Amino acid sequence: MSNQNDFDRLSQRLNLSRRSFLKGTAIGAGTLAAGGLMEIKYGKEAKAFAYEPYPRDDQLETVVTSCAHNCGSRHMLVAHKWKDVIVRLSTDDGRYQKGGYFGKDGNEEPQLRACLRGRSYRQRLYSAERLLFPMMRVGKRGEGKFKRVSWDEALDFVARKMIELKNKYGPTAILDQSYAGASYGVLHKSDQIEGLLGRFLGMFGCRTSSWSVPSYQGTTSSSRWTFGTIQDGNEDDAFAYSKLMIMWGWNPAYTFHGGNTFMYLRMAKQRGCKFVVVDPQYTDSAAAYDAWWIPIKPNTDAAMMAGMAHYIFTNNLQDQEFIDKFCQGMDEGTMPDWAAKSPNGKENFKDYILGKYDGQPKTPEWASKICGVPAKDIKKLAHMYATTKPAALKASWAPGRNAYGEQYSRMAAALQAMTGNIGKLGGCAEGVGKAWHAEAVAYPYDQYSNIWFASIKSDRWAHCVLNYPNVRREEIGLWPRQDATDGQIPNIKGIFWQGSDWFNQLTNINKEIKAIEKLELVVCMDSTITPSGLFADVLLPVATHFERHDVALPWYKGHYYIHRPKVIEPMGEAKTDFQIFTELAYRIGGDVFGKAYNPKANRNYFNYNDDVDEAYLREWWEGRVMHHQGVEMSWEEFKRRGVYKFKLPRPHVAFQDQVEKGVPFQTPSGKIEILSSELANISDWTKTRYGYHIPSIPKWIEPWESLNSPKTSKYPFHLVSPHPRWRTHSIFNNCSWLRETYEQEVTMNAADAKRMGIKMGDIVEVWNDRGKVVVPVYVTERCMPGVLVIHEGVWMDRDENGVDRAGNPDFLTLDDPSPAGAFAYNTVLCNIAKTNLEHRPGWDKLATARSHVFRREHRREL
Amino acid sequence: MAAETTRPKKDTKKIRAAIKRRKHATYTPVKPDMQLGFIHNNVDCIGCRACEMACKDKNGLPPGPRFRRVQYIEGGTFPEVFAYKVNMSCNHCAEPACLPTCPTGAIFKRKKDGIVDIDSTLCIGCRRCEAACPFGAPQFDPEENIVKKCNMCVDEIEAGRKPYCVMACMMRVLDIGPIDKIWDGSLDTVAIGPHDKVVRQVKNMADIELTHPSIGFVAHSKGKVE
Numbered sequence A: 001m002s003n004q005n006d007f008d009r010l011s012q013r014l015n016l017s018r019r020s021f022l023k024g025t026a027i028g029a030g031t032l033a034a035g036g037l038m039e040i041k042y043g044k045e046a047k048a049f050a051y052e053p054y055p056r057d058d059q060l061e062t063v064v065t066s067c068a069h070n071c072g073s074r075h076m077l078v079a080h081k082w083k084d085v086i087v088r089l090s091t092d093d094g095r096y097q098k099g100g101y102f103g104k105d106g107n108e109e110p111q112l113r114a115c116l117r118g119r120s121y122r123q124r125l126y127s128a129e130r131l132l133f134p135m136m137r138v139g140k141r142g143e144g145k146f147k148r149v150s151w152d153e154a155l156d157f158v159a160r161k162m163i164e165l166k167n168k169y170g171p172t173a174i175l176d177q178s179y180a181g182a183s184y185g186v187l188h189k190s191d192q193i194e195g196l197l198g199r200f201l202g203m204f205g206c207r208t209s210s211w212s213v214p215s216y217q218g219t220t221s222s223s224r225w226t227f228g229t230i231q232d233g234n235e236d237d238a239f240a241y242s243k244l245m246i247m248w249g250w251n252p253a254y255t256f257h258g259g260n261t262f263m264y265l266r267m268a269k270q271r272g273c274k275f276v277v278v279d280p281q282y283t284d285s286a287a288a289y290d291a292w293w294i295p296i297k298p299n300t301d302a303a304m305m306a307g308m309a310h311y312i313f314t315n316n317l318q319d320q321e322f323i324d325k326f327c328q329g330m331d332e333g334t335m336p337d338w339a340a341k342s343p344n345g346k347e348n349f350k351d352y353i354l355g356k357y358d359g360q361p362k363t364p365e366w367a368s369k370i371c372g373v374p375a376k377d378i379k380k381l382a383h384m385y386a387t388t389k390p391a392a393l394k395a396s397w398a399p400g401r402n403a404y405g406e407q408y409s410r411m412a413a414a415l416q417a418m419t420g421n422i423g424k425l426g427g428c429a430e431g432v433g434k435a436w437h438a439e440a441v442a443y444p445y446d447q448y449s450n451i452w453f454a455s456i457k458s459d460r461w462a463h464c465v466l467n468y469p470n471v472r473r474e475e476i477g478l479w480p481r482q483d484a485t486d487g488q489i490p491n492i493k494g495i496f497w498q499g500s501d502w503f504n505q506l507t508n509i510n511k512e513i514k515a516i517e518k519l520e521l522v523v524c525m526d527s528t529i530t531p532s533g534l535f536a537d538v539l540l541p542v543a544t545h546f547e548r549h550d551v552a553l554p555w556y557k558g559h560y561y562i563h564r565p566k567v568i569e570p571m572g573e574a575k576t577d578f579q580i581f582t583e584l585a586y587r588i589g590g591d592v593f594g595k596a597y598n599p600k601a602n603r604n605y606f607n608y609n610d611d612v613d614e615a616y617l618r619e620w621w622e623g624r625v626m627h628h629q630g631v632e633m634s635w636e637e638f639k640r641r642g643v644y645k646f647k648l649p650r651p652h653v654a655f656q657d658q659v660e661k662g663v664p665f666q667t668p669s670g671k672i673e674i675l676s677s678e679l680a681n682i683s684d685w686t687k688t689r690y691g692y693h694i695p696s697i698p699k700w701i702e703p704w705e706s707l708n709s710p711k712t713s714k715y716p717f718h719l720v721s722p723h724p725r726w727r728t729h730s731i732f733n734n735c736s737w738l739r740e741t742y743e744q745e746v747t748m749n750a751a752d753a754k755r756m757g758i759k760m761g762d763i764v765e766v767w768n769d770r771g772k773v774v775v776p777v778y779v780t781e782r783c784m785p786g787v788l789v790i791h792e793g794v795w796m797d798r799d800e801n802g803v804d805r806a807g808n809p810d811f812l813t814l815d816d817p818s819p820a821g822a823f824a825y826n827t828v829l830c831n832i833a834k835t836n837l838e839h840r841p842g843w844d845k846l847a848t849a850r851s852h853v854f855r856r857e858h859r860r861e862l
Numbered sequence B: 001m002a003a004e005t006t007r008p009k010k011d012t013k014k015i016r017a018a019i020k021r022r023k024h025a026t027y028t029p030v031k032p033d034m035q036l037g038f039i040h041n042n043v044d045c046i047g048c049r050a051c052e053m054a055c056k057d058k059n060g061l062p063p064g065p066r067f068r069r070v071q072y073i074e075g076g077t078f079p080e081v082f083a084y085k086v087n088m089s090c091n092h093c094a095e096p097a098c099l100p101t102c103p104t105g106a107i108f109k110r111k112k113d114g115i116v117d118i119d120s121t122l123c124i125g126c127r128r129c130e131a132a133c134p135f136g137a138p139q140f141d142p143e144e145n146i147v148k149k150c151n152m153c154v155d156e157i158e159a160g161r162k163p164y165c166v167m168a169c170m171m172r173v174l175d176i177g178p179i180d181k182i183w184d185g186s187l188d189t190v191a192i193g194p195h196d197k198v199v200r201q202v203k204n205m206a207d208i209e210l211t212h213p214s215i216g217f218v219a220h221s222k223g224k225v226e
């Protein structure tokens, strides 16, 4: 590569002909009179590149890799390194793919440009919070005092303890709380259901697993019942064809869902698509897409949707042909014969909406009283949605993270179906939104991959530990088993965290803190110290994705693979998760366990893993990707380029084959199940993983707390805790660059604040019966009255009274999930007041101090 | 944090000589052969600040200095509200206010493309340019005790590429080009939408008459100046 000036190439890119280039500009000439512009003459022209010393990109080694956290997307990172140090990161610029060149972009193979978090990865990689050596607790649990130990000592301790727990308490003693923090590689996979830890504990014969997904279990349950799959998503380029986009609780300007969704939405806007945002906040998405903002009371979405359904049915605006052909239980005509005799499935959706069963028609006026949206707006939106074709109702996850959140997701699916917007380009059936399907597994995958001896709703572990053995199965959402152990309450005595900061991220942290004291083994495997890690007995340093070989998958949308070589050697004594589990397997069960767990390796894998990892990945590429997906690029070429982008014959739309070619849906009936066959046939709910009754059709169910409940006399505010833009859950909370872009704060409506004498920047406490947090306040007109917003994921920092000075909203959330497993993160009443307590913004004092000075250059236009 | 930056020792002799030269300097206005400038779409920008992070990383900046700053602007009264973003780094002005204030002559404007840069070996950290610039572009680096600012990633431009912030923009609403082409709308860029008009001045910035900044915007309806 050359360092010489290359204006020709640039000028072409800048649409600049040689002639206009030479002509120069007119501005320069006109400025003399203004008198200010002077060049200081040195005799020779100053060289504009005034940094010293500064290695230019072309003097550094370029390595293509990607981000690796659980954000909703997957973008390319390009490491520019000097020897074993990453000097800076750039991203996809079109050069790396096959047939690529600098600047190549566009609809078919868009660049995979990393977001702000990806761009700040060096701060995480080289942070002071990196774990570099194995450590063991020396103080009390949670005190955060550790001493450095050898790998031998740490692993022997863990192996001994694991055997002890299993012998003493049985096969449910160890709780698998692996999560996606180190995930989205095909080889080094951390995951709550299947992954390296699950397979390790399952083979060991001691594992309680956690089945409900914190972010979107309500939606997952809904998609499974309604469509029989969570693959109800379109690829993001399909959004460019919508004429109407209803973003329900969806803020893709913050939380990415697919690598370029926001860009394709811009394309839709340029083509005349109208945008609507239904959300308690006027989000950046609302602003960027110039949307009609409909502020709605949190946790009342299903009521508003029922009101829309009422308007559509009573005005006969539904797509009856679509309903008759594809739906079960939408109305009387689509009820299956067996329904009348089923224990739970006698009602159809239309008659429920019209009030035939309970005498209450779900009119827009009825809905308005619940959700706070004027009836005329509900009607207007319903009319727009039913008459604009194609229209996308993108029902996002946040409104489903609620008490009875699954009802919101199912209600949305009913609206999508009754307007015939499923399986059509420009329409939308999301839901979960998983679209193109990647070949995701290169780690050994066999009959041991998901063995568990008990499985519970993920945020019920503390309840289970604290009340054992006086726990009923429905309280913890115990998954049924087909053997004699069905119904046995797990006796949890240890926790493993792999790529997981769940202690900081699940609901009702104060209850978790009580529960963790009862455990006998807490292991945390991570690449940085985390708030969870502070409660561990053993800290095992894990190599980041820059320090191990893997291939990155797109998240739920996107059709490409990105190669992730070992860019640098692991720092300190860090090892990969796979190395750690393999070595533990050898220590616990000798060659038999070791070989079975990692068939391609021998015991030296702990010291040298390059060849084995390469062998797994090559086998995956050649056996699955090339074989199953018709990819012709060789593994060698893929490694050289770093990226493979699929070109799809048409924009991928979920259920297009079902609607166009009559392929059955994956439900028991082969239809879109507005009436769920599964739910309709349940009579004993305690024997199901749900534990409690769930209606077979979408219904409005009053949540246990909301702005409509009597509890508002004590706690008048409803708190929601969305995913932030500047962290991925709790990851990146320690990065000072990102800290400059935000402040952990509570967002509050301006009129509410005025009434309470609260001003922008005041420090407030926000509390309810479960806990208290201290944060600065952001006063704005962009948030509806009665609602407070605190973003999830900040690293907890408790004072001696248990008050969280960092502002983690999960001190206020309730660990009572919905029957279908939805975490009730957004079902929280609380109160707010000015306080003298000090807010502690984080562990990196310098960065956060500056974030006050440089925080949002906020200016209000009045 | 990033790898330790090696800080070259200041050459006091060189600086003294520069000040002396600066005192006796004769000034000739720089008329760039072609002025490069930025274009930012205030409406379609989602405010994600990927551009800011890319810049921090590229320039290896500690917490504090931010060459590129995405301003969040909001207004109205619930529920009739609006919001938009104005994104600025250094505007590489036609008449840079920063330049003549520098006592060592460290700031200069390039003839070739109008880029305004600061020679880091001559900067003594007096922060006069910081005070003079109406747009807040020069940023004090407390670790190196000098002022730094956007140099339009001149190394990337010289390599035939575009600046890091431009190549980071997730929405493709930030771009660079010859400023006259940006202003007259003839630049081929997706930053400007099919129905968009480019303006030189929006509400949330200093008067452009002060320095004639080389930047264009697609303005939000509430950000337009009559």
Ligand code: SF4
Residues within 6 Å of the ligand: B089, B090, B091, B092, B093, B095, B096, B097, B098, B099, B116, B132, B133, B134, B135, B136, B137, B138, B149, B211, B213
């Ligand atoms: S924006 Fe400020 S620092 Fe940049 S050239 Fe203009 S006056 Fe100088």
Ligand code: SF4
Residues within 6 Å of the ligand: B054, B055, B056, B058, B059, B067, B068, B089, B090, B149, B150, B151, B152, B153, B163, B164, B165, B166
């Ligand atoms: S051009 Fe380069 S230095 Fe200037 S703001 Fe963009 S990334 Fe930063």
Ligand code: SF4
Residues within 6 Å of the ligand: B044, B045, B046, B047, B048, B049, B050, B051, B052, B070, B085, B087, B168, B169, B170, B171, B172, B173, B174
């Ligand atoms: S990267 Fe682009 S969309 Fe994001 S803040 Fe910067 S200019 Fe706006």
